[in-house]
Amino acid sequence: MSRHLRTILIFLLLASCSGGNYRAPKNLDDACSIVRERPEYLKAMKSTEREWEVPVPVQMAVIYQESKFIGNNRTPVQYALGVIPMGRQSSAYGYAQALDGTWDEYQREEGGRFAERDDIKDATDFIGWYMSQTEEITGVLRTDARNQYLAYHEGRSGYLRGTHNSKTWLLRIADEVEARAVMYDQQLRLCGKR
Secondary structure: OOHHHHHHHHHHHHHHHHHOOOOOOOOOOEEEEHHOOOOOHHHHHHHHHHHHOOOOOHHHHHHHHHHHHOOEEEOOOEEEEOOEEEEEEOOOOOOOOOOHHHHHHHHHHHHOOOOOOOOOHHHHHHHHHHHHHHHHHEEEOOHHHHHHHHHHHHHHHHHHOOHHHHHHHHHHHHHHHHHHHHHHHHHHHHOOOO
């Protein structure tokens, strides 16, 4: 076998083995367990907290709600007549479930063209960037997990129009995001990570 062919085969083998670990951490109800299992998550979130002043527990609660910490999470495929695939519900992808257009805007303004939605560091930076702009545009504080989540889900203009007020299911979820942020904060304080 030629050296050139051998080099290509080795490269292909390594490339096929180097996929990311996109599985969720084992215990999503314990922030300390999450950061013990995935210390790179805490490192990324603390960096985002320093840069954008979005607290780690708020980031964690949003990521939990959006993707359950599954890095390559996508929205479900929709089917016509129950069997014909018609595409996904939206372009949301990754830890933060960022939409294509919003992610493109983030890449242009902040993250650079090599930022990836399935990279925890880029995903948390995206959340920080988005929530920072949300505070500037809507006045919702970065520490306000509930209303930041509503603006994140509905978009800032939708939030300002109050589109969330007619969606009782979304208001319930926003309350859950807020409660989870409080829970994560308490847990991180107890294990000395906050």
